[in-house]
Amino acid sequence: MERIDRISSFIVMDILREAKAIGDVIHMEIGEPDLDPPPSVIEALEKAIKDRKYFYTPSLGIWELREKIAQHYYIKYRVNISPHRVVVTTGTSGAFLVAYSIIMSAGEKIVLPDPSYPCYKNFAHLLDITPIFLPVDESTSYTINVDMLKEYKDYKAIHISSPSNPAGSVYSADTLVSLIRYCDDRGIYFISDEIYHGLAYEQEEHTALEFSDKAIVISGFSKWFCMPGFRIGWMILPEELLQKAEKVIQNVFISAPTLSQYAALGAFDYTYLNRVREIFRKRRDFLYEELRQIFDIPVKPEGAFYIWANIERYSEDAFTFCERLLREAKVAVTPGTDFGSYKTKKFIRFSYTKDKKALEEGLRRLKDYLMK
Incomplete structure (x- = not known):
């Protein structure tokens, strides 16, 4: 099979394109915040343009931003991280590509939860790395634990996300510690996708860096910081991987977008960011209570901005169900099959990245359609 044939479409983006062509659609499919970034982001961006800051930067990122990100880990988690270990990337997508390329060779294996963010397997x-899919469901709140890992052998890395996409589950400190120790003891790379940190509603999220300097942590500015189109993210790497990462970035990206790097210097306004969290918490609470009246929801999301809903009472085929919702009810949601194959035909994912008025209208259309 050709390499490109193994790469699946990112279904949610196909749905977004179709929804925009239809018009008058309530968008509950895409994980893109509708809120503005902190005002200081726009100020920093305008200053960068005025100061002609639109040339290449060092491949690992501007030093000021690497320092800011390192400082963020102390402010939020009380973890001391050297700015030298911070790598600024072209979104988290760029970080995934770089991380996979520097720790694995063709034919080696990586363990991924199923369901999980679809781009992991596509990277x-x-x-030519082989993804090993580990089924997760409500019995473990859609998280991986050490006992589940013991069934698998000869893999080079494990990749988790917390809060997770699509279920919004947050890994506890105890689960993270046991997973990281298991990996460290066996020379397995532990990759933690923390892009939804800052959007945890039931408990404080923990960074993997609290428990090991060997962990590879990936995060970015698209979600909590409300900067999706800036395409700016970061990695925290062990010292021995920095030169390898720099080599890949030099050739593939040259550097992350310059203006976005300078804009991100203004992103760490925690008063504003806390308001962002509360807005999404209120949306989560509202949508969860409404949706559970018409769908079976196996776990209440603890973070991110998604709700994972079972549709078995209406359909056995999530993709067809979503197509009908889009065309007949003008509500765009994502079929579970975008996120893997384990029980995913029975699920759809709702995103609450629209204001309450839009969510209310989406719910009205959903109920009207389902009553038919």
Whole structure:
């Protein structure tokens, strides 16, 4: 099979394109915040343009931003991180590509939860790395634990996300510690996608860096910081991987977008960011209570901005169900099959990245359609 044939479409983006062509659609499919970034982001961006800050930067990122990100880990988690270990990337997508390429070779294996963010497996296929899918469901709140890992052998890395996409589950400190120790003891790379940190509603999220300097942590500015189109993210790497990462970035990206890097210097306004969290918490609470009246929801999301809903009472085929919702009810949601194959035909994912008025209208259309 050709490499490109192993890469699946990112279904949610296909749905977004179709929804925009239809018009008058309530968008509950895409994980893109509708809120503005902190005002200081726009100020920093305008200053960068005025100061002609639109040339290449060092491949690992401007030093000021690497320092800011390192400082963020102390402010939020009380973890001391050297700015030298911070790598600024072209979104988290760029970080995934770089991380996979520097720790694995073609034919090696990586363990991924199923369901999980679909691009993980596609980056693996792009690099001829073999994804091993570990089924997760409500019995473990859609998280991986050490006992589940023991069934698998000869893999080079494990990749988790917390809060997770699509279920919004947050890994506890105890689960993270046991997973990281298991990996460290066996020379397995532990990759923690923390892009939804800052959007945890039931408990404080923990960074993997609290428990090991060997962990590879990936995060960015698209979600909590409300900067999706800036395409700016970061990695925290062990010292021994920095030169390898720099080599890849030099050749593939040259550097992350310059104006976005300078804009991100203004992102760490925690008063504003706390308001962002509360807005999404209120949306979560509202949508969860409404949706559970018409769908079976196996776990209440603890973070991110998604609700994972079972549709078995209406359909056995999530993709067809979503197509009908889009065309007949003008509500766009994402089929579970975008996120893997384990029980995913029975699920759809709702995103609450629209204001309450839009969510209310989406719910009205959903109920009217389902009553038919």
